[in-house]
Amino acid sequence: MAAPAEQASPPVAAAPIGTGVAAKGSVRFGAAAEAILVPIGALAVSLLLFGLFTAFAGVSPLDVYYNLANGAFGSWFSIQNTLTRASPLILTALCTALPAQLGLMIIGGEGALVIGGLFATMAGVGLAGAPPIVVQVGMAVVGMIAGGLWIALAGGLRHYRGVNETISSLLLVYIAIAILNHVVEGPFRDPKSLNKPSSPSIGDANLIGTIPGTEIHWGLVLGIIACILAYILINHTVFGFSARVAGGNVRAARMVGLPVGKLILITCFLGGAAAGLAGMIEVAAVQERANASLIAGYGYTGILVSFLARHNPLAIVPVAILLGGIGASGGMLQRHLGLPDAATVVLQGILFIVILASEVMYGRIALFKKKEA
Amino acid sequence: MAIDLSMNRRRLLQGAAALGGAAAFGGVLPRRAFAKDFTVGFIYVGPHDDYGYNQAHALGAAAVKKMPGVKVLEEENVPEDVAVEKTMESMITQDGAALLFPTSFGYFDPHILKLAPKYPDVRFEHAAGLWNDKMPKNIGSYFGYIFEAQYINGIVAGFMSKSKKLGFVAAKPIPQVLQNINAFTLGARSVDPTITTQVIFTGEWSLAVKEAEATNSMVDQGADVVTCHVDSPKVVVQTAAKRGIFVCGYHCSQAELAPEAYLTGAEWNWTELYPKFVDTQMKGGSIPNFVRGGFKEGLVKQSPYGPKVTAEAKAKADEMKAKITSGEFVIFKGPLKDNKGGVAIADGADLKETPEGNPKLESMGFLVEGVLGSTG
Numbered sequence: 001m002a003a004p005a006e007q008a009s010p011p012v013a014a015a016p017i018g019t020g021v022a023a024k025g026s027v028r029f030g031a032a033a034e035a036i037l038v039p040i041g042a043l044a045v046s047l048l049l050f051g052l053f054t055a056f057a058g059v060s061p062l063d064v065y066y067n068l069a070n071g072a073f074g075s076w077f078s079i080q081n082t083l084t085r086a087s088p089l090i091l092t093a094l095c096t097a098l099p100a101q102l103g104l105m106i107i108g109g110e111g112a113l114v115i116g117g118l119f120a121t122m123a124g125v126g127l128a129g130a131p132p133i134v135v136q137v138g139m140a141v142v143g144m145i146a147g148g149l150w151i152a153l154a155g156g157l158r159h160y161r162g163v164n165e166t167i168s169s170l171l172l173v174y175i176a177i178a179i180l181n182h183v184v185e186g187p188f189r190d191p192k193s194l195n196k197p198s199s200p201s202i203g204d205a206n207l208i209g210t211i212p213g214t215e216i217h218w219g220l221v222l223g224i225i226a227c228i229l230a231y232i233l234i235n236h237t238v239f240g241f242s243a244r245v246a247g248g249n250v251r252a253a254r255m256v257g258l259p260v261g262k263l264i265l266i267t268c269f270l271g272g273a274a275a276g277l278a279g280m281i282e283v284a285a286v287q288e289r290a291n292a293s294l295i296a297g298y299g300y301t302g303i304l305v306s307f308l309a310r311h312n313p314l315a316i317v318p319v320a321i322l323l324g325g326i327g328a329s330g331g332m333l334q335r336h337l338g339l340p341d342a343a344t345v346v347l348q349g350i351l352f353i354v355i356l357a358s359e360v361m362y363g364r365i366a367l368f369k370k371k372e373a
Numbered sequence: 374m375a376i377d378l379s380m381n382r383r384r385l386l387q388g389a390a391a392l393g394g395a396a397a398f399g400g401v402l403p404r405r406a407f408a409k410d411f412t413v414g415f416i417y418v419g420p421h422d423d424y425g426y427n428q429a430h431a432l433g434a435a436a437v438k439k440m441p442g443v444k445v446l447e448e449e450n451v452p453e454d455v456a457v458e459k460t461m462e463s464m465i466t467q468d469g470a471a472l473l474f475p476t477s478f479g480y481f482d483p484h485i486l487k488l489a490p491k492y493p494d495v496r497f498e499h500a501a502g503l504w505n506d507k508m509p510k511n512i513g514s515y516f517g518y519i520f521e522a523q524y525i526n527g528i529v530a531g532f533m534s535k536s537k538k539l540g541f542v543a544a545k546p547i548p549q550v551l552q553n554i555n556a557f558t559l560g561a562r563s564v565d566p567t568i569t570t571q572v573i574f575t576g577e578w579s580l581a582v583k584e585a586e587a588t589n590s591m592v593d594q595g596a597d598v599v600t601c602h603v604d605s606p607k608v609v610v611q612t613a614a615k616r617g618i619f620v621c622g623y624h625c626s627q628a629e630l631a632p633e634a635y636l637t638g639a640e641w642n643w644t645e646l647y648p649k650f651v652d653t654q655m656k657g658g659s660i661p662n663f664v665r666g667g668f669k670e671g672l673v674k675q676s677p678y679g680p681k682v683t684a685e686a687k688a689k690a691d692e693m694k695a696k697i698t699s700g701e702f703v704i705f706k707g708p709l710k711d712n713k714g715g716v717a718i719a720d721g722a723d724l725k726e727t728p729e730g731n732p733k734l735e736s737m738g739f740l741v742e743g744v745l746g747s748t749g
Contacts, residue, residue: 081459195547293453341450
C-alpha cells in the first residue's frame with residue numbers, strides 16, 4: 001500500500017476538481033464533464049479489459065456483461081441485493097476518505113468496524129430491557145466512540161510519535177480481531193454458542209429493521225447521511241478548510257497557526273466512528289451478536305471504494321453501489337458461467353488500477369482543454 | 374502526447390459503445406436455467422478446491438451433478454453475513470433452486486433461520502447445525518461423527534510413530550475439534566499408552582502461516598505423525614511431508630499432495646449422502662430434519678491406506694473400524710481421565726454417538742489424558 005499512499009497525497013489536496021480555475025464558467029463546465037466522463041470512461045475500459053480476461057478464461061464477454069448487469073441491477077431483487085451489500089462499504093470508505101483530507105492514509109477500517117461492532121454488542125446486551133430505540137441509539141453511540149478512538153489511536157501515534165499511520169492502522173486490525181476473538185471466546189461468550197463462539201444476542205426486538213417496502217436495512221440511509229455530513233464538513237466548514245490546508249502543506253498550516261494535532265485526532269476519530277457505526281449496523285441489522293462473522297473484509301473493500309471515489313464523500317455512494325453490484329453479480333458469474341470467485345477480485349483489481357491510472361487524464365484531454373482557450 | 378491521449382479517448386468511446394451494445398444484446402440472451410430441472414444450490418465459505426472442508430462438500434455436489442434432471446449451482450467464498458442470505462435468495466428467486474446446501478457452520482444462525490420461513494417450499498440442508506423442533510420444518514441439519522475416523526487415524530499413527538510423539542494442528546477449542554483431538558489420541562494410546570499428542574490451536578479456521586509454523590514446531594519437538602482439524606489441511610500435509618514425517622488427512626483425501634507421507638485420513642462421505650437427499654427431495658419425500666451418523670450410517674469414511682502403512686497397523690485399524698461400525702465399541706467411554714488429572718467420563722458412563730444426537734457429546738469441553746495442551 002505504500003506506493004498508492006505516496007501517490008495519493010497530491011490529488012487529495014486538489015480534491016474539489018477545478019477549484020483553482022473556477023473563474024471561467026466554460027472551464028467549470030469542462031471540469032464537471034471531465035469529472036463525470038473520466039470515471040465512466042475508466043469503468044468502460046475496465047469492463048473491456050475484464051471481458052478480454054474472461055475471454056482468455058474461455059467465457060464469452062457478452063455473457064459476462066449480461067450476468068454482471070443482470071445480477072447487479074437486472075431486477076428489484078438484484079437492486080436490493082446490490083444496495084444491501086453497498087451499505088457497509090459506504091461507511092468503511094469514510095474511514096479512509098476523511099483522514100485522506102489531511103493527507104493521512106488510514107487502511108485500518110476493518111479494525112474499527114470490528115471494535116465498533118464488539119462494543120456496540122456489549123452496549124446492546126448491557127441495555128437489555130430498555131426500549132429498542134434506546135438500545136439502538138446506545139449501541140450506535142458506543143460503537144462510534146469505540147471505532148473512533150481506535151482510529152484516533154493511529155492518528156495520535158502519527159502526530160505524537162511519528163509512527164506511520166498506514167502501517168499502524170493496518171496492524172491495529174489484527175489487534176482488533178484478536179480482542180474480538182478473545183472476548184467472544186472467553187469472558188463475553190454465550191455458553192449456548194458451542195461450535196461458533198459468539199457473544200449473547202442483542203435480542204430480536206432490538207434489530208434496526210428494514211426500510212419500509214424493501215429488504216434493505218437502515219444502514220444504507222445512515223451511510224448516505226454520513227457521507228452528506230462528511231461532504232459538508234469538508235467543503236463548507238472552517239474545520240474542513242483547515243483540514244484540507246493541513247493536508248496540502250502541514251508546515252504552512254502550522255505557520256498560520258492551525259491546530260494540526262487536533263485536526264488529525266478529530267478527523268481520524270470521525271473516520272473511525274463511521275467504520276464503528278458500520279460494525280454496529282452489522283450487529284444490529286444482520287448478525288444480532290458479535291462473533292467472527294464480523295470479520296468479512298468490508299473494511300478493506302472500503303479502502304478501494306474511497307480511492308475509486310478519489311476520497312470525495314459524495315462520490316463514495318455511487319462507487320460503493322458499483323462495488324456492491326459487483327459483489328451481488330459475482331455469484332452469477334460463478335453459478336452461470338463457472339468462473340471462480342477470484343474473477344470478481346480480478347475485476348476489482350482492474351477497476352482500481354485503471355481508475356488510478358485515469359487520474360493522469362484530468363486536464364489533459366484535448367476536448368475539455370479547447371473550451372479553456 | 375495529444376495523439377496518444379486522443380487515442381485513449383477513442384478507446385474510451387469504443388469501450389462505451391461496446392458496453393452499450395453488450396447491455397442491449399444481453400437483454401435478448403436466453404435464460405440459462407431450464408424449468409424442468411430440479412435445481413440444487415451449494416454454497417461454500419472458502420474455495421471449492423481447498424483440499425479440505427469445502428472440497429469435501431464440492432465432491433458431494435459433483436456427485437449430485439451426475440444425476441439426471443438435476444441442475445447444480447455452486448458459489449464459493451461466501452462470507453457468513455448478509456452475503457449468504459442474498460446468495461441463497463438469489464439462487465431461489467433467480468435460478469429456481471428448490472434445495473440448498475449452505476455448508477458453513479456460521480450460515481445457520483441467524484441467516485438460514487431468517488430465510489427458511491420466507492421460502493417454505495425450499496428445503497435448506499445445513500451441515501453441523503443443531504436443528505430442534507422449534508425451528509422451521511423446511512430446515513434439516515446433518516453431520517457425521519467424523520471422530521470415529523480420527524480414532525482410526527490415531528491407531529495407524531500409533532503403529533507408525535517411533536518417537537511416540539504425535540501432533541495435532543487445531544483451529545479453535547470447540548466441541549467438534551475437541552472430539553477429534555481426543556479420539557485421535559485415544560486411538561493412538563490404544564496401541565501404546567505412553568504416546569502423547571501435542572495440540573496447537575491456531576485460533577482461526579484458515580490461517581496457512583500459523584498452520585505451517587505449528588507443524589514445523591511440532592516436528593522440531595520430535596513429533597513424527599501429525600494430523601489436523603482446520604478448514605484446509607493442505608499446508609499441514611505438505612509441511613509434514615517436506616519435513617519427512619507421516620501425516621493423517623482430514624475432511625477429504627490429501628493423498629495426492631503427499632503420496633509417500635500420507636498414512637490415511639478421516640473423510641466426510643458427502644458423495645454418498647447428497648445424492649440420497651436430492652433423490653428423496655425430487656421424489657417429493659421428506660428428508661429427516663436431524664441426521665447424524667458415523668461409519669455405520671455411511672456419513673464418514675477412511676482414506677485408503679498409504680504405501681508405508683504396515684500390515685499390522687492395517688489389521689488393527691480394520692478390526693476397530695468394524696467394531697465401531699457394528700456399535701460394539703464406543704470411543705468415549707468411562708472411566709476416562711482428562712489431561713488435568715480430573716475425571717472426564719465416570720466409570721460406567723459413556724458419550725455414545727447416536728442417530729438422534731447426544732447433547733453431552735456435542736458439548737464436549739475436555740481434553741483426554743495424553744493430550745499436551747489446554748482449551749483455554
